[in-house]
Amino acid sequence: MSTSRFAVLQLSGCAGCEVSLLNASEWIDQYRLMYMPLVVSAYDVPDVDILLISGGVRTDQDLHHLRTAVKKAGKVVAVGTCAISGGVANLGDRDEVRDLFLSQSSRRHVPRLLPRCQPVDAVVDIDLYLPGCPPTSELFMAALFDPEGFQASRSVCQECGRLKDKSIRPDKLVGFQQGKVQEGLCLINQGYLCVGSSTRGGCRAPCTRAGHPCVGCRGPSDFFIEKESKEWLGSIQKVFETMTDIPRDEIAQALVSPQFALFLFQFSDYAGGNRPLRHKEKVL
Amino acid sequence: MPTLIFPISRIEGHAQVVIDTHGDEVVSAHFQATEFRGFDYFVQGIPAEQMPVIVPRICGVCSTAHHVCSVKALESLYGVTPPPLARRIRELLLLGQLIQNQATSLFIFTMPDRMGTDSIFEPEVSASASRPGIAVQSLQVRKAGTDLISLAGGQFIHPVKAVVGGVTGGISNQATDEMRTKLNAILPVACELFDHYWQSSLEMAERIGTWGDDQPSHYIASTGKSCMNLDSDTICMLDENGKQVDCFSPAEFQQKLTFIESTYSYSDETLYKGEIMRANSLARINMSLRMGTPLADQYLDRFQTTFGKPAHAIMLFDLSRGIELVYALERAIEILSEPLDGEETSIPYTPRDGEGFGLVEAPRGPLIHHYSVENGLIKSAKFIIPTVHNMQAISRALKVAANRYVGNDQIDLELEKAVGRVVRAFDPCIACATH
Secondary structure, rough: OOOOEEEEOOOOOOOOOHHHHOOOOOOOOOOOOOOOOOOOOOOOOOOOOEEEOEEEEEEEEHHHHHHHHHOEEEEEEEEHHHHOOHHHHHHHHHHHHHHHHHHHHHOOOOOOOOEEEHHHHHHHOOOOOEOOOOOEEEEEEHHOOOOOOOOOOEEEEEEEEHHOOOOOOOOOOOOOOOOOOOEEEEOOOOOOOOOOOOOOOOOOOOHHHOOOOOOOOOOEOHHHHOOOOOHHHHHHHHHHHHHHHOOOOHHHHHOOOOHHHHOOOOOOOOOOOOOOOHHHHHHH | EEEEEEEOOOOOOOEEEEEEEOOOOOEEEEEEOOOOOOOHHOOOOOEEHHHHHHHHOOOOHHHHHHHHHHHHHHHHHOOOOOOHHHHHHHHHHHHHHHHHHHHHHHHHHHHHHOOOOOOOHHHHHHHHOOOHHHHHHHHHHHHHHHHHHHHHHOOOOOOEEOOOOEEOOOHOOOOOHHHHHHHHHHHHHHHHHHHHHHHHHHHHHHHHHHOOOOOOOOOOOOOOOOOOOOOOEEEEEEOOOOOEEEEEEEEHHHHHEEEEOOOOOOOOEEOOOOOEEOOHHHHHHOOOOOOOOHHHHHHHHHHHHHHHHOOOOOOHHHHHHHHHHHHHHHHHHHHHOOOHHHHHHHHOOOOOOOOEEEEEEEEEEEEEEEEEEOOOOOEEEEEEEEEHHHHHHHHHHHHHHHHHHHHOOOEHHHHHHHHHHHHHHHOEHHHHHHO
16 A cells, blocks of 8 residues: 655644644554654645644734645645634634734734634635544544544533433532532533533543533534534523523523633634535534 | 744744854844744633633643643632642643653654654654664653543643642542553653663764853753752742752742843743743753652763763753653652542632732743733733743854854855754744743
8 A cells, every 4th residue: 555645734723733643653654744844844745645734824924834735735634623713812803802912913023913813714625624622633543544434423422421410400500610520420410511412522522531521622513513603502501401400691601701612613603704614524 | 144044843833043144153043933822812801710721722732731830820819729639640740741742852853853864754764774663662652641641631632630729530540550550661662762862862962063062051940959849839040050049939930030022033032130041851950959760860860970060061951851751750650659549639719819820840941820810800811931931042052053054155054953953952832932
């Protein structure tokens, strides 16, 4: 079998996606890594079979690199929240901090900041989306080797393993920083705002297993991915109505706070941008 | 006046080196951070309790350090002290971070410089007779660190288990046993790779005729004098003779350090009383009397006998990282030999407004988070990133390297390699430095 060639284009992000990729070694014998500035000294993206793109389009340099790189690639994969939606840097587009933020663009001799942090598909066509902050190493291997054959549950909830108890109905939300988490019991029963019930599966639920509620970094499950975000948020509300006595407003307010907004809107509109519709067949 | 621009790879983040020359004179050498996301700005107005989940996104390589530091900043604000078991589990997190980072810097970022290749993943490298399988083994050592973070932190990038007042839960005896077995198996692999690295470094220093000369410098670290402490509350300064000249709490950083905003970089730069300082592995090794674990202490003795104390040559940062890798594996094995499944993993607290300062020793040096909270929301947040303390030192060392290779009528092409070696020795993290 001939060795496939792949490259990783790093735009403005945290390198967590790259680090996750490095946590697997299965690719070494079957793929030749042609470009990935984190670990390879090469100045440009050469012709490759697969191009993985991480990070959002934040600077004019990002824009240039992105446009140049996709011309060299067979298949183009957007990996991680930043590439798909702009990610955490997108929080800089909130109205209340925009002016503060853009005052930084006055620095000279460095790549200029664009007016907004953009997802990569605002600029180029994407063949496959790999959401997650970051996607797990297993998901990276699936994207490289066999996206169609990847087996996963529909939602994080189904991968979590914590048990629901109908007799426990909390009536207010517990903060994330609450220390004690009861082992084995569903986090919603314990009053945490966990959105794993409709978040896309495939990560194997590492956060909820460790006692932290799911914040939705994998985006919505197939059922909601082609719909507006209000459908997804509505379904989360329904889960809390069924399982708890927590007031609706409290949930609604918490769902749009930055920690959630960052992830819950990655496949729909956030900060006013018009996102293209992503087909579920294109999302791993 | 020719300007030479070198994009830098095999570091975390986007950066380049710009050298201005005039005849055989090196006019200036600058290390430029060329990315920016703006965490200082966009965390304003965020509920304080969300910080430990949002700020690890500053950096996927250093996310564990930010996670723990953020929790410590909130604890200092709320006046909470976590129970001993939680401190143990957090130490495991920081050790896992150190293993992952030092293995990456040694074997993936800088080993190719010693082998004369672009990457450790080149098929020719893996097939080479002198060191077969080096890529896979390097990833295995690194993964021991990430597995440890996953165990103690839930997941290894952007972990979630540290919370204000402690951690979300203990670790079962079965899980500690399995991890201890895994680390015991990886320790000899790491030592053998480090021995190979040490030998390759000797050969490289011989070939290029230097260990990276630059004048002696001040050093900054928070690990203390006796055994390494990654979770302390005090930052110390050494002068260029290795004498401890200052110790201060994270709350005093503004009085002790001068911050310079530059127009050629998205990163700030710092000075200590007008002096250039260095953070990262060599600072800690120069500060430590002992590592406190058997194999690491053997390496430390060998290092200090060979290079003296304090040691100043640039590429000794790299060797120091190897000593710390061995230390972190041994220390983690020690902690995993005690029961970690106790009940008392956190204590209750009441949130309040005010100011808080968190400190941890990240792989690149002391990391400080400084939060002001009003009505439960972040009013301002400052992230004091260790790479920023190294910025001036990197530029100065680059100028020394440039002087070595810039001649009257020609520039030695070794300069490009030298520039990479100098920057990588400091292992800067640009995503963190600019955040």
